[in-house]
Amino acid sequence: MSVSGNSSGEIQASATSISHRLTSKTPFLSLKLYAVIAILILCVLAAFLLIFLCVRTNRISRKRKMRVKHSSGLIPLVSKEIVEIKAPDRTENCEKKEIKVEHLDLKEACEVVEVDDAEKGKSSGESDVSGGSRSDASVEPQNIGWGRWYSLGELEMATRGFSGDNIIGEGGYGIVYRGVLQDGSVVAVKNLLNNKGQAEKEFKVEVEAIGKVRHKNLVGLIGYCAEGVQRMLVYEYIDNGNLEQWLHGDVGPVSPLTWDIRMRIAIGTAKGLAYLHEGLEPKVVHRDIKSSNILLDRKWNAKVSDFGLAKLLGPGASYVTTRVMGTFGYVSPEYASTGMLNEGSDVYSFGVLLMEIITGRSPIDYSRPAGEMNLVDWFKGMVANRRGEEVVDPLIEIQPSPRALKRALLVCLRCIDMDVLKRPKMGQIVHMLEADEFPFRSELRSARDKDSLSPIASASNNQPKQSRGDGTEKSRRR
Numbered sequence: 001m002s003v004s005g006n007s008s009g010e011i012q013a014s015a016t017s018i019s020h021r022l023t024s025k026t027p028f029l030s031l032k033l034y035a036v037i038a039i040l041i042l043c044v045l046a047a048f049l050l051i052f053l054c055v056r057t058n059r060i061s062r063k064r065k066m067r068v069k070h071s072s073g074l075i076p077l078v079s080k081e082i083v084e085i086k087a088p089d090r091t092e093n094c095e096k097k098e099i100k101v102e103h104l105d106l107k108e109a110c111e112v113v114e115v116d117d118a119e120k121g122k123s124s125g126e127s128d129v130s131g132g133s134r135s136d137a138s139v140e141p142q143n144i145g146w147g148r149w150y151s152l153g154e155l156e157m158a159t160r161g162f163s164g165d166n167i168i169g170e171g172g173y174g175i176v177y178r179g180v181l182q183d184g185s186v187v188a189v190k191n192l193l194n195n196k197g198q199a200e201k202e203f204k205v206e207v208e209a210i211g212k213v214r215h216k217n218l219v220g221l222i223g224y225c226a227e228g229v230q231r232m233l234v235y236e237y238i239d240n241g242n243l244e245q246w247l248h249g250d251v252g253p254v255s256p257l258t259w260d261i262r263m264r265i266a267i268g269t270a271k272g273l274a275y276l277h278e279g280l281e282p283k284v285v286h287r288d289i290k291s292s293n294i295l296l297d298r299k300w301n302a303k304v305s306d307f308g309l310a311k312l313l314g315p316g317a318s319y320v321t322t323r324v325m326g327t328f329g330y331v332s333p334e335y336a337s338t339g340m341l342n343e344g345s346d347v348y349s350f351g352v353l354l355m356e357i358i359t360g361r362s363p364i365d366y367s368r369p370a371g372e373m374n375l376v377d378w379f380k381g382m383v384a385n386r387r388g389e390e391v392v393d394p395l396i397e398i399q400p401s402p403r404a405l406k407r408a409l410l411v412c413l414r415c416i417d418m419d420v421l422k423r424p425k426m427g428q429i430v431h432m433l434e435a436d437e438f439p440f441r442s443e444l445r446s447a448r449d450k451d452s453l454s455p456i457a458s459a460s461n462n463q464p465k466q467s468r469g470d471g472t473e474k475s476r477r478r
C-alpha cells in the first residue's frame with residue numbers, strides 16, 4: 001500500500017511540475033511555454049500549408065503552359081478553309097472568303113473554290129455569264145476576285161458532253177475543247193489530266209500566273225471549274241489555230257504568212273512576254289515558249305498561251321530547279337544544264353521561235369540532213385558563212401528587205417547569246433523589231449568593233465567582209 005501511495009504521489013508531483021513549467025514564463029516575449037509551443041506548431045502548419053499551396057499553383061500554371069503550347073502547335077495545322085466551312089452564317093462566310101482572297105495568294109484561292117464545291121454540291125447551270133453573280137439567290141457568288149466559276153454541268157453542256165467533235169487539240173497536260181456557253185460566247189475548255197495530282201498543279205499555276213492578267217497578246221483565262229477531282233480552265237477562244245500549224249502544216253506552195261505577218265506575230269509574242277517579264281510583280285517566266293503555244297486570231301494577232309509551266313519570280317530573282325521543264329529544242333542551254341531559270345530562258349526560247357518564224361523550220365527536225373537537224377546550229381552556221389539570205393522560208397513569196405532581214409537575224413542571235421546576261425530584255429526586243437532604223441548605226445559600229453556582227457552585216461549584202469563569229473561564240477571566247 002505504501003509503495004502505491006508513493007508512486008501516485010510521484011506522478012502527481014511530476015504533473016504539477018510540468019504544468020508549472022508550461023505556465024512558467026519563457027524569455028521569448030515573456031510568453032508562457034505552452035503559448036510558445038502553440039505558436040511553433042502553428043508556424044509549422046502554416047509553413048506546410050504555404051509549401052502545399054506553392055506546389056499546387058506551380059502545377060496548375062505548368063499545366064496551363066502545356067495546354068497553350070499544345071494548342072498553338074495545332075492551330076496552324078487546321079486549314080483555314082475548314083474553319084470557314086464550319087461557320088454557320090453563309091453570308092458572313094462568303095464575305096470572309098472574298099476578303100481572304102485579296103490577301104491570300106491565288107493558290108489558296110483555288111482551295112477556296114474547292115471548298116465552295118464541297119459545300120454546294122453540283123449546281124450545274126446556275127451561274128450567269130457576266131461573272132460571279134448567280135440567278136439563284138440561295139447560291140452564293142463563286143467569285144474569287146477574277147474570272148468566274150463554271151460548274152461541270154455548264155461546261156459539259158458547252159462542249160456537248162466533251163464530245164470528240166469538239167476537241168481542238170491535246171497537249172501534255174490535257175485535252176482542249178471548243179465550247180459554246182449558254183449566252184453564245186465561244187470558249188476553249190482545257191480539261192486537265194489528273195495524272196498524280198498534275199491537274200491540280202497545272203490548275204494552280206495557270207490561275208496564279210495569268211488569272212488576273214489581261215493583255216492583248218496573252219490568251220485570257222476567263223474562268224475555271226473545280227469539282228471533285230476535275231480541274232478545267234476556260235479561256236477566250238482564239239479562232240485561227242496556232243503558229244506551229246501555220247508554219248509546218250500543209251499550206252500549199254505559198255505560205256499565207258508573209259514576212260510582214262510573221263514579224264507582226266513575232267512582235268506580238270514579244271510584247272506578251274515583255275508584259276509577263278516587265279509589267280507584272282512578281283514577274284512570270286513562261287518556260288514553254290514554242291510555236292504551238294502561240295495562238296493566232298483572224299488578224300494574225302499573236303496570243304501567248306499555255307502557262308502550265310510558268311513560274312512566278314520576285315524582282316531580280318532566279319529559280320533553280322532539278323526538274324527542267326520545257327520543250328526540246330527551245331530550252332536555253334543554261335537552264336537545261338543547271339536548272340537555273342530566269343526570264344533570260346524565255347528570251348532564248350523566243351530567239352529559237354523567231355528563227356522558226358523566219359526559216360519555217362522546226363527547232364529539231366530529224367528528217368533533215370545531219371548538219372541541219374538542229375535549227376540553232378544550222379542557223380548560226382548559215383549566218384556565220386554569210387548565207388543569211390538563204391535561211392528565209394522558201395514558202396515566203398516576197399522576200400524581206402535586206403535591212404528587215406538583218407534586223408530579224410540580229411535579234412535571233414542576240415536572244416540566243418550563251419551568256420544569259422547579254423541577252424536583251426523582251427522590252428528591248430520589241431523595240432528592236434519595231435524600229436525601222438534598227439540595227440542602229442551605233443549598234444553596228446560597236447558590234448563591228450567587238451568583232452561580233454559581221455555575219456549579220458554580210459547577211460544584208462551591203463557590208464564589207466568582216467571577221468566571223470556570232471554572239472554565242474564571242475561569249476564562249478571570253
Ligand SMILES: Nc1ncnc2c1ncn2[C@@H]1O[C@H](COP(=O)(O)OP(=O)(O)OP(=O)(O)O)[C@@H](O)[C@H]1O
Pocket residue numbers: 168169170171172173174175176188190219235236237238239241242288292293295305306
Ligand atoms: N484558247 C484557245 N483557243 C483556241 N485553241 C486553243 C486554245 N488553247 C489551246 N488551244 C489549242 O489546243 C491545243 C492543245 O493546247 P495545249 O496548250 O494543251 O497543248 P500544246 O501547247 O499543244 O502542248 P503542250 O501542252 O504539251 O505543250 C493546241 O493545238 C492549241 O492550238
